[in-house]
Amino acid sequence: MEMNADDSLSKPYLMILILAGIAGAMDAVDFREYGVFTANQAGNLVLVWERLANDPALALLSLFSLLGCAVGIIIVILVRFRFPYFIKPSGSRSLLYVAALLLILTALAGRSLSGPLRKLTAGELEIGTTAWWAAALSVSSSAMALAVMGTIFVMVGSDRTQIIAGTGPFIDSVRFLVASAKTGNKEWLKKFKAIVWFPVAWTLGAAIASFSPIDRGLIATLCALSICVIAVASRRVESPT
Numbered sequence: 001m002e003m004n005a006d007d008s009l010s011k012p013y014l015m016i017l018i019l020a021g022i023a024g025a026m027d028a029v030d031f032r033e034y035g036v037f038t039a040n041q042a043g044n045l046v047l048v049w050e051r052l053a054n055d056p057a058l059a060l061l062s063l064f065s066l067l068g069c070a071v072g073i074i075i076v077i078l079v080r081f082r083f084p085y086f087i088k089p090s091g092s093r094s095l096l097y098v099a100a101l102l103l104i105l106t107a108l109a110g111r112s113l114s115g116p117l118r119k120l121t122a123g124e125l126e127i128g129t130t131a132w133w134a135a136a137l138s139v140s141s142s143a144m145a146l147a148v149m150g151t152i153f154v155m156v157g158s159d160r161t162q163i164i165a166g167t168g169p170f171i172d173s174v175r176f177l178v179a180s181a182k183t184g185n186k187e188w189l190k191k192f193k194a195i196v197w198f199p200v201a202w203t204l205g206a207a208i209a210s211f212s213p214i215d216r217g218l219i220a221t222l223c224a225l226s227i228c229v230i231a232v233a234s235r236r237v238e239s240p241t
Contacts, residue, residue: 002154002155003087003092003152003153003154003155004153004154004155004156004157005153005155005156005157005161006155006156006157007089007092008089008090008092008093008153008234009093009153009230009234010233010234010235011234012153012156012157012234013156013157015230015234016153016156016161016163017197017198017201018201018226018230019149019163019227019230020161020162020163020164020198020201020202020205021201021202021204021205021208022149022205022223022226022227023039023146023149023150023163023164023202023205024039024166024201024202024203024204024205024206024209025205025206025208025209025219025223026038026039026103026106026142026145026146026209026219026220026223027039027040027146027202027206028205028206028207028209028210029209029210029216029219029220030065030139030142030216032210032216033110033216034058034061034135034138034139035047035058035061036058036061036062036064036065036139037062037065038065038068038069038139038142038143038146039143039146039150039164039166039202040164040166040167041065041066041069041143042167044062044063044065044066045062045066047059047062048060048062048063048066055125056127057125057126057127057132058125060127060136061132061135061136061139064136064139064140064143065139065140065142065143066143067140067143068139068140068141068142068143068144068147069143069144069146069147070147071140071144071147072102072143072144072145072146072147072148072150072151073147073148073150073151075098075144075148076095076147076148076151076152077151079095092152092153093231093234093235094231095148095152096149096152096227096228096230096231097227097228097231098148099145099146099148099149099152099224099227100145100224100225100227100228100231101224102141102142102144102145102148103141103142103145103220103221103223103224103227104220104221104224105137105138105141106138106141106142106145106220107138107216107217107218107220107221107224108217109134109137109138109141110134110135110138110216110217110220111217142220146163146164147164149163149164149227150163150164150165157194159191159194159195161198162195162198162199162202165198165202166199166202166203169195169196169198169199170199172191172195173192173195173196173199176188176189176191176192176195176196177189177192177196180192
């Protein structure tokens, strides 16, 4: 199940970096709107406890994001075990369309909200209200979409992809750079060049989304369309078997 983007995408490294930027963009706007991460699940593991006592409605949104992420991963794994087509390059690209559809659901579910929930004071958002359920659906579908993207391709060439991870590749970038400077070993420098662009792409996507004047729903829609463009533009001409 270690699917390699090299087998499925034209210009795989570039395409994976664009997907990482999309994940960063959605993580930024989801946090701006709901105070919840949908790519950085380690952050949600902190937020759920930090908010549980004083703001359980937002705390549960973090749980919905964690659940959505887990479901997205499970979907890709189980579908590939059940239907061999999705292990093939064409099937892997088809799963990108699934991620895009989930982001469209994210945009539609969020439309019923009147404003950013993160700006509400503790207790203003009540569990079980229409706004809360819309937020829960929007957050979980966003996390699910990003998890699907992150699980489709776990390798690009000889390196692991980092579509929805920020801290890990940042640590590795610094680690490889220091090791290269200390030892003069070009292999460390090669590893640094391979990994450093993932945190760059992720934070660049987040920066663009954060400073963009357009709302979250439109950003989610644009991200969905971008994923579809990647799936189409990166299509390989496969040899008949």
